[in-house]
Amino acid sequence: MELAFSILLFSFLFASLSHQPSYCQQTYINETQLNCSANPAVSKGYLCNGPQTCQSFVTFRSRKPYNTPVRIASLLASGASDIVAINNVSAESAIPPDKMIIIPVTCSCFGNIYRHPAPYTVKRNDTYYLLAKEIYQGLSTCQAVISQNYYESEDIPVGVELMVPIRCACPSKNQIANGVISLVSYMPAEGDTLTRMGELFGVSPQSIMDANRISQKHNC
Numbered sequence: 001m002e003l004a005f006s007i008l009l010f011s012f013l014f015a016s017l018s019h020q021p022s023y024c025q026q027t028y029i030n031e032t033q034l035n036c037s038a039n040p041a042v043s044k045g046y047l048c049n050g051p052q053t054c055q056s057f058v059t060f061r062s063r064k065p066y067n068t069p070v071r072i073a074s075l076l077a078s079g080a081s082d083i084v085a086i087n088n089v090s091a092e093s094a095i096p097p098d099k100m101i102i103i104p105v106t107c108s109c110f111g112n113i114y115r116h117p118a119p120y121t122v123k124r125n126d127t128y129y130l131l132a133k134e135i136y137q138g139l140s141t142c143q144a145v146i147s148q149n150y151y152e153s154e155d156i157p158v159g160v161e162l163m164v165p166i167r168c169a170c171p172s173k174n175q176i177a178n179g180v181i182s183l184v185s186y187m188p189a190e191g192d193t194l195t196r197m198g199e200l201f202g203v204s205p206q207s208i209m210d211a212n213r214i215s216q217k218h219n220c
Contacts, residue, residue, distance in 0.1 A: 062096065127153045
């Protein structure tokens with residue numbers, strides 16, 4: 001069973017463990033995805049170019065208050081028991097701070113964009129920027145959250161439920177042909193480089209750049 005891993009660094013990057021270029025749905029788009037007030041044309045997700053629905057994965061770093069399988073599962077609309085099994089963590093104890101956790105999600109095509117919908121109940125001082133950058137750790141974008149909800153960013157009523165579209169993707173036809181069955185979006189740690197991330201997942205830095213149509217200048 002072969003997986004393709006993606007790197008989330010202001011955008012999703014994909015790399016195949018086959019070490020063959022398997023182009024992603026769109027190119028590296030940098031930090032413009034966290035601009036909540038301008039550039040409305042910024043990407044809201046990956047275009048559907050594969051199955052309508054698939055099993056996908058995202059990575060999330062344990063941070064209070066989202067530091068137990070139940071709380072992380074609730075935030076990302078996943079299953080706590082699956083998180084426990086995949087990551088070999090305790091169902092009862094808090095997960096150590098900043099530990100990377102792999103989360104299974106159902107990725108589906110809505111319109112022409114892949115996403116995994118996660119409901120979120122608004123707390124005091126929440127904004128779309130805070131949701132996209134801090135709470136969901138870049139797994140969504142400001143523009144994607146805004147497009148799915150009806151409130152002004154600075155005046156979201158406390159207690160209302162928002163829909164946060166988690167960025168995900170299903171393998172493309174080319175990726176499936178290369179043996180890829182699932183995609184994982186990886187959240188880089190501070191100081192990560194393409195070389196280090198390649199070593200983490202057993203792929204070459206060049207394969208990451210090839211798969212994502214990025215150049216060495218975007219090495220993180």
